[in-house]
Amino acid sequence: MVDLRLLRFFIAIFEENNITAAANRCFVSQPSLSAGLKQLEEELGGQLFERSKKGVKPLDSAHYLYPLAVKLVEEASKLPGLFMAKASRQKLRLAVMPDLSQRRLAGFLQQVNQAIEKLDLELVDYQSPADCRLTIDSLRHEDEVFFPLWEEDYVLCVPKEHALAQVDSLRPEQLNGFDFIECPPCEAHQQTIGLLACSNMSLNLVAKAESKSLVMSLVLAGFGVSFLPDGLIEDEPRLKQVKFDGSRMFRRIGLCYPSHQTIAPTLAALLRHLAARAN
Numbered sequence: 421m422v423d424l425r426l427l428r429f430f431i432a433i434f435e436e437n438n439i440t441a442a443a444n445r446c447f448v449s450q451p452s453l454s455a456g457l458k459q460l461e462e463e464l465g466g467q468l469f470e471r472s473k474k475g476v477k478p479l480d481s482a483h484y485l486y487p488l489a490v491k492l493v494e495e496a497s498k499l500p501g502l503f504m505a506k507a508s509r510q511k512l513r514l515a516v517m518p519d520l521s522q523r524r525l526a527g528f529l530q531q532v533n534q535a536i537e538k539l540d541l542e543l544v545d546y547q548s549p550a551d552c553r554l555t556i557d558s559l560r561h562e563d564e565v566f567f568p569l570w571e572e573d574y575v576l577c578v579p580k581e582h583a584l585a586q587v588d589s590l591r592p593e594q595l596n597g598f599d600f601i602e603c604p605p606c607e608a609h610q611q612t613i614g615l616l617a618c619s620n621m622s623l624n625l626v627a628k629a630e631s632k633s634l635v636m637s638l639v640l641a642g643f644g645v646s647f648l649p650d651g652l653i654e655d656e657p658r659l660k661q662v663k664f665d666g667s668r669m670f671r672r673i674g675l676c677y678p679s680h681q682t683i684a685p686t687l688a689a690l691l692r693h694l695a696a697r698a699n
Contacts, residue, residue: 424496426460427489429453430468434486438475509538510686515550516543517559519632520673521651524570528554535693536686551687552677558607564676567691572649574608574669576662577639584645589663599626599644603635608647608669 432442433453443453461468468485469476478486512532516525532541544550553564560566578584584598592612600623612623627643629635635646640658649671653659675691677683683691 422460422463422492424493426456426463427493429456430460430482430485431489431493433457433469433476434478434482437477509540510536510689511540511542512536512552512684512686512690513542513544513550515546515548515553515555517546517553517555519649519652520554521572521649521654523654524572524651524673525554528569531694531697532690535690539686551684552675554673555676557672557674560676563678563680565679566674566676567694568672568674569694570674571670571672572651574606574647574671575650575653576645576664577636577648577653577659578645578662579640579642580658580660582642582645582660584662585660587662589665591665595623595645597622597624599624601625601627601629601635601638601644601646603629603632603646606632606647607671611669612647612666 429442429446429448432445433439436442436445439453439457440450443450446453448456457468464481464485466481467479468482469478514532529541533539546553546555554569557566557568576584576590584590587594595612602625624644627638629638632648632652636648636653636656636659638644639646639648640656647664647669650661653661675694677687677691
């Protein structure tokens with residue numbers, strides 16, 4: 421790898437056409453400059469200048485090297501500034517739970533971008549260490565604070581060709597005996613199952629999934645019906661939402677962050693921005 425110092429020597433000699441003038445420009449002795457030029461020529465495998473008593477004359481090889489050398493030296497001079505700019509940027513690591521409304525998630529990320537200038541934002545897997553987590557309130561840890569952002573209603577979803585798709589509204593007892601897809605972590609599912617059990621009725625639990633996206637795939641595949649967050653299915657034209665005449669079932673999405681330690685300045689700035697918008 422060519423030493424940038426030698427390239428600076430070369431540029432000075434090329435532009436001055438004189439070893440002494442180039443040495444003065446580089447604040448080195450003439451022997452040091454001459455030795456540097458010789459080292460560069462040895463590394464590149466060819467002579468760069470024709471030397472005479474009148475000075476030096478660039479050869480074709482020097483004319484070829486000159487624009488390349490100038491570009492390399494200029495780019496190298498920018499490196500400290502680039503590193504300083506990178507170091508001055510604020511950082512935020514956010515763990516995001518799956519199965520969120522993509523529109524609402526994008527809207528939230530837009531707020532993050534507006535709240536914090538020069539932000540390096542890293543979105544990571546839900547289980548990864550992070551400054552904060554975007555999740556539902558029921559998954560808040562005991563040592564965390566929950567900052568609410570938005571709510572999503574659970575709606576009864578059926579394929580458009582399903583018999584229930586023709587029903588304007590549905591009472592809980594009308595679900596008795598229908599094939600149902602369960603999502604064990606879901607409060608809406610547990611609430612519906614409990615309501616029917618109180619009336620000595622039950623759902624026909626034909627399938628189970630660990631995520632809302634997988635539940636939606638099972639509904640689309642025709643395995644049965646299920647409750648899903650309205651934000652998750654907002655762009656799915658193959659599903660029909662059936663009005664459910666029961667108590668409102670919803671989930672609250674927000675930021676969880678540690679309550680027992682000082683939060684990062686970037687996160688603190690974001691929370692102030694979000695609180696101001698909420699008010």
